[in-house]
């Protein structure tokens with residue numbers, strides 16, 4: 253049985269006709285830049301994420317970049333983030349000329365450890381940290397209550413990297429009361445990616461910044477269009493960060509299915525958990541399951557506490573297991589093999605000690621979790637993993 257890590261063909265079967273008519277609609281409209289499809293998607297995504305404004309941009313990376321640019325972060329500034337993420341989170345900090353500061357991750361969630369965030373902010377006496385970028389890795393929110401409390405105390409804006417977590421819910425505590433918030437709606441802004449492998453993926457690149465701040469939203473909207481208002485009059489330097497209307501139209505076809513896909517992914521995760529629990533791999537600590545930490549916290553039993561963009565195991569002999577799965581036609585991936593603070597492009601920067609991120613980089617592996625994955629396929633994946641540890 254051949255099982256890919258992600259099967260977009262399976263999703264396309266139901267959507268092909270609607271996608272093609274959406275594309276045709278854009279083609280026939282001749283509105284090829286910005287226009288009604290982009291504004292409609294911005295409203296629909298903002299609604300979905302429970303925020304007031306959405307600003308469509310060219311990618312998740314550009315969403316992060318434009319957010320830093322709009323905050324005026326640049327040379328001489330530092331930005332606090334997680335060492336365990338996709339490179340874009342670091343790349344944008346370097347591209348605006350700022351210097352990254354890394355707070356190590358929590359060993360269970362793989363998200364930034366708020367205790368470390370507190371230590372670093374406390375030691376930032378010159379107040380050179382101008383933004384915090386927590387990453388909601390794999391589809392589960394970072395500890396935003398703590399992070400927002402610290403951000404408030406030290407007056408540092410928070411840009412949520414929600415590229416992997418659209419719609420993920422979090423029990424946010426305000427004045428002792430739990431309010432369910434969606435990823436990207438807790439900081440100053442949240443950055444979404446519509447890269448095809450995210451839970452809501454376009455038919456190419458796309459992204460969005462969501463925010464509740466009207467002034468910030470207006471600034472983002474100018475900056476994605478070279479800072480022009482009106483046309484040819486430039487108040488500030490932005491760039492061409494516009495979202496393509498064909499992508500917007502395609503994403504509008506897919507958005508109504510998103511909650512259903514989240515549920516399927518969560519069901520698949522629960523099924524893997526049960527299947528693994530029936531083996532000896534958990535008891536002898538050969539593998540550890542993903543921790544869904546908000547599932548029962550504060551009596552919150554909502555469904556999207558983890559949207560499982562990735563289902564990640566921590567395993568022994570990771571590289572050998574990866575080779576074995578590949579040899580058996582089972583798709584898998586390492587997210588991520590080198591933590592950000594160890595990337596070669598940072599060799600001239602100060603060294604950071606992030607032992608948890610380094611450990612994770614050597615032990616994590618992603619298994620297929622896409623919505624159309626069948627129980628038979630999952631049983632086969634688990635069977636092959638058991639076989640690896642018993643025969644090798």
Ligand SMILES: *Cc1c(COP(=O)(O)O)cnc(C)c1O
Pocket residue numbers: 311312313314337338340341387413415416444445446447457458459
């Ligand atoms: C995918 C991703 C991005 C970048 O999004 P693109 O749309 O690919 O530019 C940024 N951060 C994280 C955590 C991601 O997973």
